[in-house]
Structure formats: C-alpha cells, structure tokens
Amino acid sequence: MTKPAVFISGAAAGIGKATAERFAAEGWFVGVYDVDVAGATALVEQLGSDCAAGGRLDVTKPEEWEQALADFAAASGGRLDLLINNAGILRAGRLTEVPLAQHQLTIDINVGGVINGCWSAYPYLKATPGSGVINICSASAIYGQPEITSYSASKFAVRGFTEGLELEWRKEGIRVQAVWPLWVNTGLLDGNDTTSHETLGVNLTVEDVADQLVAMARKPSLLDKVKPTKVHTAVGMPAKTLATLADLVPSFLTREVNRFIAKA
Numbered sequence: 001m002t003k004p005a006v007f008i009s010g011a012a013a014g015i016g017k018a019t020a021e022r023f024a025a026e027g028w029f030v031g032v033y034d035v036d037v038a039g040a041t042a043l044v045e046q047l048g049s050d051c052a053a054g055g056r057l058d059v060t061k062p063e064e065w066e067q068a069l070a071d072f073a074a075a076s077g078g079r080l081d082l083l084i085n086n087a088g089i090l091r092a093g094r095l096t097e098v099p100l101a102q103h104q105l106t107i108d109i110n111v112g113g114v115i116n117g118c119w120s121a122y123p124y125l126k127a128t129p130g131s132g133v134i135n136i137c138s139a140s141a142i143y144g145q146p147e148i149t150s151y152s153a154s155k156f157a158v159r160g161f162t163e164g165l166e167l168e169w170r171k172e173g174i175r176v177q178a179v180w181p182l183w184v185n186t187g188l189l190d191g192n193d194t195t196s197h198e199t200l201g202v203n204l205t206v207e208d209v210a211d212q213l214v215a216m217a218r219k220p221s222l223l224d225k226v227k228p229t230k231v232h233t234a235v236g237m238p239a240k241t242l243a244t245l246a247d248l249v250p251s252f253l254t255r256e257v258n259r260f261i262a263k264a
C-alpha cells in the first residue's frame with residue numbers, strides 16, 4: 001500500500017464523514033469506523049474499497065478498537081499514518097435536567113473513546129514512520145461552559161490528555177495534536193440548543209474542520225524537528241479569538257466573557 005492511511009472514529013456522519021471524504025479526495029486510504037454500522041458501510045461503498053475500509057466501532061469498547069484496527073491494518077498494508085479521534089456526543093441542558101447516565105455516557109465516549117483509541121493504536125502508529133494523532137477537542141475547553149458542563153469537562157480532559165501524550169510520544173516520533181472548533185453545523189446539535197448557540201451562532205461547516213485536519217496531516221518538515229508542531233489549533237475566527245483572549249486577559253475577565261456568552 002503506497003497510500004497514507006487515516007483511521008477516523010465516528011466517521012459515519014458530521015465532521016467525521018466530511019473528513020473521510022476530504023482525505024479520500026486527497027489520495028489517502030481512509031478508515032471509516034462508527035457505532036452506526038449502516039452509515040459507515042454506506043460511506044465505504046461511496047468512497048470505494050480501493051480508497052476506504054470500515055465497519056463497526058463503539059469507541060468505549062477496547063475489544064472493538066482491537067478488531068477495527070486489525071481489520072483496517074489488513075486493508076491498509078499495516079500502515080496507520082494518522083488516527084483521528086473524532087467520535088463524540090453532546091447532551092445539553094442544565095446539570096440536573098440531563099439524566100445522570102447521559103453525563104456518564106458523555107465522559108465514556110468523549111474521554112474514554114480517545115484514551116482507548118490512542119492506547120490501542122499505539123503499535124500501529126509506532127510501526128508507521130511520521131505518524132500522528134489528532135483528537136477532536138472543542139472551544140468548550142477554553143473555559144467551562146454552562147448548559148454543557150459534562151461535555152465541556154470531557155473536552156478539558158481531551159485537552160489535558162493530548163498535552164501529556166504529546167510530550168510522551170514526541171521522542172517516539174508520533175505527533176499528538178488537537179483541534180478546537182466552536183459550533184459546527186452537524187447532527188450533534190439536534191435537540192441540543194444552548195444559549196451559547198444563540199449568542200455566538202453556528203458559523204462553521206464540516207468542510208471547515210475537514211480542511212483544517214487535512215492541513216495538519218502533512219508530514220513533518222525539517223523545521224518540525226527544530227520547532228515542535230503546535231499542539232492545539234482553534235478552528236474559525238471566533239474560536240481563535242476566544243482562545244487568544246483566554247491566554248492574554250486576566251482569568252476573571254474570561255469568566256465574565258463566558259458568563260455573557262451563556263447569559264448565565
């Protein structure tokens with residue numbers, strides 16, 4: 001297999017699907033894995049078996065990661081150039097309006113799924129020179145968000161996990177990064193209205209995020225050996241502005257800006 005290979009979790013819909021389509025168009029061999037088997041299979045058929053392989057993966061289940069990665073490696077010639085931990089859910093509402101089990105599921109999928117993915121993919125990443133991981137984080141990891149508290153907490157965990165693993169794996173030649181979109185127009189938002197949507201709007205498309213991921217997937221240049229790659233990348237001007245502000249202004253101001261956005 002001469003094509004670089006990317007494995008995407010939660011690839012049957014939304015950002016994952018657009019990203020799979022975009023990487024396939026760029027000549028990558030794409031792993032389309034999702035708990036939605038029908039959606040994953042339909043996308044593999046659409047992309048063609050010379051461009052994609054895919055099937056079932058519940059990211060909360062380590063044994064399903066093992067199977068999915070083994071199947072993918074068999075189709076990709078053993079290559080895993082890039083793992084994109086994309087699968088995620090959102091359950092919006094004030095803390096006690098959302099059933100406790102849904103908060104727990106949010107953590108299991110959004111955090112556990114990322115940890116399971118990196119843990120299980122390590123041997124394949126290690127065996128593929130110049131490989132990397134991109135975790136889909138969120139602008140909700142800039143400051144804790146009301147009405148999506150457990151989702152926001154899950155993305156803070158993804159942020160911390162990414163930072164720690166980047167330091168661990170840098171010497172091994174495996175890049176670890178995260179992208180931070182603000183609201184993107186996908187099914188994730190269906191039935192999940194928040195005040196933050198109303199204040200900030202939903203201004204990003206799935207293609208915006210897919211473009212960013214393709215741009216980050218380039219092989220490291222000589223410069224990267226001297227200057228390590230950026231760990232976090234905000235997507236879109238509002239997310240870049242909020243992230244920059246949070247770095248520059250005193251924390252009480254960040255807190256007030258977020259209170260204003262959420263009208264809390």
Ligand SMILES: NC(=O)c1ccc[n+]([C@@H]2O[C@H](COP(=O)([O-])OP(=O)(O)OC[C@H]3O[C@@H](n4cnc5c(N)ncnc54)[C@H](O)[C@@H]3O)[C@@H](O)[C@H]2O)c1
Nearest residue numbers: 010013014015035058059086087088138183184186187188
């Ligand atoms: N949409 C946004 O506003 C937004 C903003 C920032 C970050 N994100 C993040 O982007 C990622 C993708 O979200 P999206 O907006 O495309 O959502 P989406 O709902 O459109 O798609 C999510 C996909 O993940 C799959 N999935 C859900 N649970 C899974 C599981 N246990 N195992 C495997 N697959 C599972 C779903 O079947 C679906 O195909 C998520 O991590 C989300 O948190 C989304």
